[in-house]
Amino acid sequence: MTAGIDTRIPSRPARLRRSSAWSLPEVRWAALATGLFGLGALAALAGGPSWLSWALYLACYAAGGWEPGLAGLKALRDKVLDVDLLMVAAAIGAAGIGQVFDGALLIVIFATSGALEAVATKRTEDSVRGLLDVAPETAVRLDESGVEEVVAAAVLDVGDILMIRPGERIGGDGIVIDGASEVDQAHITGEPLPADKKPGEEVFAGTVNGTGTLRVRVHRPAADTVIARMAALVAEASASKAKTQLFIEKVEQRYSVGMVAATVALLVIPLLLGDDLRSALLRAMTFMIVASPCALVLSTMPPLLASIANAGRHGVLVKSAVVLEKLATVTHVAFDKTGTLTHGAPRLTRVDSLNDGFSDDELLSLAAAAENPSEHPLGRAIVAAARQNGLTVRPAIEFVATPGQGVRARVGADVVEVGAADATVGELGDTPVVVRVNGVPAGVLTLTDHPRAEAVGAVARLRAITGTEPMLLTGDNPRAATRLADDTGIVDVRAGLLPEDKLTAVRDHQDSGARVMLVGDGINDAPAMAAAHVAVAMGRSGSDLALETADAVITRDDLSALPALLALARRARRVVAANLVIAAMFIVVLVTWDLVGHLPLPLGVAGHEGSTILVGLNGLRLLRSRAWSRT
Template sequence: MSDVGVDESGEQGRTLTLSVPEMDCPSCAGKVERSVDRLEGIEAIEPRVTSGRLAVTYDPTATSDAAIRERVRAAGYEVADEDGERTFSVPGMDCASCATKVENALEGVDGVETIETRPTSGRVTVTGDGDVDADTVRNAIESAGYEAHSLEDSTDEPVARARAVWATPRGGGTALGGVLVAIGLALEFVFPGLDPTLATALGREYALSHVLFVIAAAIAGAPILRNGYYSARNRSLDIDFLMTIGIVASVVAHHPKEGALLAVLFSVAELLERFSMDRARDSLRELMDLSPETATVTHGDGSEETVPVSELEIGDRVVVRPGEKIPADGTVRDGESAVDQSPITGESVPVDKTAGDEVYAGTIADSGYLEVTVDSPAAESTIARIVQLVEDAEREKTDREQFIDRFASVYTPIVVVLAAAFVVVPPLVFGGSWSYWFLVGLTLLVIACPCALVISTPVSVVSGITSAARNGVLVKGGRHLEAAGETDVLAVDKTGTLTEGDLSVTDVIPLEGADEEEVLELAGAVERRSEHPVGRAIVGYADEQDVGADDGDEHGTASDLAVSNFEALAGEGVRADVDGDTWYVGKPDLFDGLADLAHVHATTDGGVSLAAMGYETTPQCSRADCLDVLESVVPDLEAQGKTVVVVGTEDRPIGVIGVADEVRPEAAWAISRVQEQGVRVVMLTGDNEGTARAIAETVGIDEYHAELLPEEKLQWIRRLEGDAGDGGHVAMVGDGINDAPALATATVGIAMGAAGTDTALETADVALMGDDLTRLPYLFELSEKANGVIRQNIWSSLAVKAVLAAGAPVGIVTVIHAVVIGDMGMSLGVTGNAMRLANVEPETPPTHEE
């Protein structure tokens, strides 16, 4: 990829950025740099080892891209191919036939290597070596009969927005043709006495109705004939080419009525199909319209300025007032407000945001004033990435789409040949009527077009994916949507998935005359300097209970206790001097190893009595008796799925604290709903056996596997796939980072809480944008229904085509039936059926009052 720039001397230079994956160390970079520097005209070389890229600024009159690439290879490193990519808006390309015509026109363009047409969004993406010339590609698309605009060079919307189909010239021509056909039919069948005979310049006489039919065919069929010309020019055996043959042949063979009906009805079908496709495109536009077009930027002097969102820069401070949309991803710097995040995460309840909290573009400040510092440009916001990923979901065809494409490529030529045979063979061999068998062949010609069949899958996929995105579920492609609906086993991570992912204190058990407040105060004082999640949970709980107060120390110590000589004991806990005494907060094993442990007194007053909890204690116990007490308390807490922390000095433990990761309130309901859908649920966790068992029992999972390393989770995914048998699908839901190997190995990887997380958005097959497990059963329900809709569309299209083809030779099915039912009817039918997926909504779990 090359960009033209200006160097310090004022001369124009060119910067070439290459991908060199194997350049992964400073030594490699030096070798490449020295090799490239041998060329004349090299102005600057910037090796970027971290990303494996090399930026070279050079004088294009002295050297070239090819020479630089060759010097990189001479250093022993391969240059990865990086294709130039351009995307064009093609509003008129709204069906599979149109897409094929565009593809054929682009195949001969120099430099173009791959072509991706997306009729659902009206876009064409081409890639090739270096920068693909936009004008050349645009001219090729226009040679196929379609207007095109480069999205990079214009302000066109990413998804084509066409005006109302009935207000287009084609809509007007179709209406006029329909009126002429109606008049002609009335003259021929209702008022034959009013149908005069007209003489032509060639001396032949025709009834007025005949002339009206010819004029109607010319007016309504003009766009069809134009598209048919481009189809023939690009060697595309599509519906426009077939209809052109049908219309022209009908008029030439003195069947203008059939030709006119064919032109009018097919034009109506095309307009209705475009109307239906606009409805599918609207679902994509709804996502794009979430972000506001302007933002209010506040300056240091207190003044405000309204600017386009696209002009916002990182670090700008924007003002968001009640009811306004947040214009960019950023961090709240001032103010507080409840924010409706449903456009991003699907959460139905607004989330309170205050200073320091992260907010997303497209979300709405419900009730308060916010000042937000912009953290990312508009093009890189969470909503922008969601829109891009939803659009890109069209690129990869599903297995069913690939099958239909192969089927149509065989089906259409066969039926066309069959239609020609019916026109010629019966009259020549059996003496049949040329007029009758011509109409049979014409009918089969219409039936030959597989339009409804070809659009049946993509329109369903787009409808399902955009519906999911509006409800906080990002599906990265049609094949993932299909696969999720065929899931046999769901592997579930524990931490951050079934649980909140945030530790909290659940139990405080004082020992030896201490009370609960003293245990918390000492533990909080020692742990304030710790970065460990358990320590932060203890400090947070102490603050919630209003134990002690911050004395203003830079670290923030509790109460008036003087803390010094803090030390983290790796894998065991922490140690610090508090008011001259050394205190420990850590695992029970830490206290087992302290040599000077003397004795422990069980509490008899104040705090929580161990005796009241059912433990046998003595007022003054020996070291052995003390350990017996701890050995009774600790296993019980661990059996409940809690992490145990002991607080004390070398010889005097004063309390035990239980810390746990709370189970999500909706977890049990979500798991039960997934199981009701026939999916086997297995929990995979790296936590201890006791914790795993407790969490599994709480949420209703019968099968779990604990103390697993990341690679062991991956092995379990493969084992579960083996259990599911050939064709079995295993989905994995996790946090998207720690579970990356397992997520990548599973048939469908599902990331929790992906909003604002680049890694999860990029790596997961499916991303649940909010930390909401209710979206899990919704995903499986939507996917299953999408698969059902796709099957219905495919088989109904095939069945209708088969019935119509069988009825044509015996005269039961005419051209009118073929157009109205086989083309227009089925296209509307499959599109309408696909739009039903927009009505699938997530269930809300019932609330349980305590």
């Protein structure tokens, strides 16, 4: 009795519009069955001919039971016993012994329960995937001569130049090359205010341009835009099943077979002992209804999918229900430093030549030339500082970058290396890098980075939720790491780590029984993220490898989402547990009542289907915004 989610994702962001509940066939058939049942009851109360009420009740059977009955028969053909088929069989059995009113009531409540489940599933799906509706279908592309042409956004490729006029949606992910404007990117990053965009700034497909005109060079193909990657993550999340759900489905088949066997025994044994057919069949039908595991099946996935939807609305993409279960069990949190706890945009503050061979400007120019091909934040800061000072950034060849160590390149006749400095160099909280020219230290560049404004509060809330001290795992020098740790309230600091050192730190912690959530953004974080119990990547600053490795992505790089995410996952686990208890309690009470006493069929129907509706609605509470903010 579970409604599936369509997880097919088109090759480009599709137009997925929210539909009303009446568009769902389950809702329409349930409404028709309810109307026919009401007319049948009115005909019986009015003293009309018995054939009229019977005809209306049987029409109710057809309207509310044909779809689950057909699905059950198809499942039976594949040697799968579906609980939907059992419910329809119970209703037909009730009609066979003259209890057509009770059977029709079962069909109505069963169809209504299925309709509510379909609405819940659709609402969750719409909530998660609603961002796809913002993607434009066309874009204005400029050819080599500057002539405009309207093309499908799906055909845009890297290097295409787009013209974005005021009020238009941006057709692809790219870099602004001309113009200035404000862009509303709330659908992508969650930022409430428009972001200023100027040459060199990144813009995203589906965001809305403000009052200025922009020219944008596409730097990702249409299938790889941020919004398309979100769609892929949504597909993975919707298609996955939690371990609890998989266990329930594994047990469900055996349980259903056992339930049918018990129903047959409950019918045959009383008949052999001299009971009449009507009472034996009525008790057996009642037993089959109340023992069906519909509520158990519906206990798990609605809360988890609702939580995934809620997190998605608040800028966190959780890749699967399994990930959400893992988040609920996190005991320790580990952070990367640059780009995670800090903005990842350090600024050059000092240039110190170590000898008379190079002036400060010459040293900075050489370092910028070597770092120009690099994507590391420190390298970008060095290049930016050189250009701001009006220095020439010469081309470099033979460029090599070693994660955790630095870069090496040939600039003219010189081999220039820019890498980590000794921990004793520089001031507390600074990040010094040594520039070596032809193997000889030539100077030290000092850079600083600043912690994110929300870092202090996020660290404190995570400490309160997990009951353990967050860790800082960084390749930066101990002085810079200690300064950041003091600023953010972190006690456990591990600095100067290479990628393999971060991996070892995570594994050692987990070997002692910890379940570590690692939060990072860079290529050098990926090995440790893969080994962690659960990994979270910073969506805006994160490398492609980190985004691919991570189990969840914070699309707007807001660290305050982390404690809210853990709290939501833990609440979802509590709701699942409560649902399982409620469902099992209803089954035990109703089955016991039917076996040792006399449970009226209408009451059994109401109890069974009522429990199914109850656990479904309980899970949907996690869609509310309040569920995200509670910690």
